[in-house]
Amino acid sequence: MRLSTKGRYAVTAMLDLALNGTQGPVTLADISENQGISLSYLEQLFAALRSKGLVRGVRGPGGGYYLGRESDEISVADIICAVDEWVEFTRCKGRQNCQEGQRCLTHSLWDDLSQQIFIFLSDITLNDLVERGEVREAARREKKAAAQAQVVGLKHQAA
Amino acid sequence: MRLSTKGRYAVTAMLDLALNGTQGPVTLADISENQGISLSYLEQLFAALRSKGLVRGVRGPGGGYYLGRESDEISVADIICAVDEWVEFTRCKGRQNCQEGQRCLTHSLWDDLSQQIFIFLSDITLNDLVERGEVREAARREKKAAAQAQVVGLKHQAA
């Protein structure tokens, strides 16, 4: 799992689409203006999103983009994976000295972390983000506190 | 929190140091050969690590590097923060339209994730990695399974 600004741009744009696309398609020009992302860069991002079926484009006047699926069927991980290539963290994959050396130790570390992040982001849908914005204060803090407690639990178990 | 190959190189090198530095300093030339990282690149990484007190250099023949602290006092997060600049995920920080718009939603998402990753990596020390390697098979798999179960628990709780 790779975390870059590119992926964050894509999530932000998709969230804009989820929020403003309830009645009719949203143009990239609108998103560009709303989010301060250049039009051509958005086009590149949406080409990738389209190829993965996350958005659906409608040409011509009055056209724009729809979400490709329901907003609760699109996870943040889906979006990031669509625009950011999944780079392997390993280097000695298939090399000779990766059976017992130190490399394997860090490999399992990165693998664990990568999976951890993936699971975290797979569980958050665009709809969650939309609702999170509406409910805001109370519910959000509760969720955060619960997740926090879980992480601390994981910490003590691992130690 | 930024996750790049640079940080992974640094962790790998530090782990090499923790494993091989028990009796006397370890030269960068050794680490270079062991881990397949160029000497000059290691020098750059260790300049950053040294400035943060994570390693201590000894010049002259028989010299090399020691860990700056005990291996159970150095976390993976410490290492990554030393070599990877901490880039802010936000863009509209201090801008006018970040009070209630969509941007704030993604901001809290990235902040949560970033903190999540930081906590995860802050809890893993070099010593943990060394021990993980010695106990190997049995204990390692148990730990992983336990962590996995925890993560699944977190997922269901959040959902």
Add this chain to the structure above:
DNA sequence: CAAATACCTACTAAATCACTCGGTTAAATT
């Protein structure tokens, strides 16, 4: 037909990555 919009290709300045090169100090060995 004209306009709006998606869709597509190529190019670019800036930054980062991993590395090379060519040094200079400081300490141990001879």
Add this chain to the structure above:
DNA sequence: AATTTAACCGAGTGATTTAGTAGGTATTTG
């Protein structure tokens, strides 16, 4: 003292990524 070993230092480099510009073509609406 001379040599060697190693840390330490700075400049530069090709490859890649980032975020953007420019200039189109294709398709649909009015």
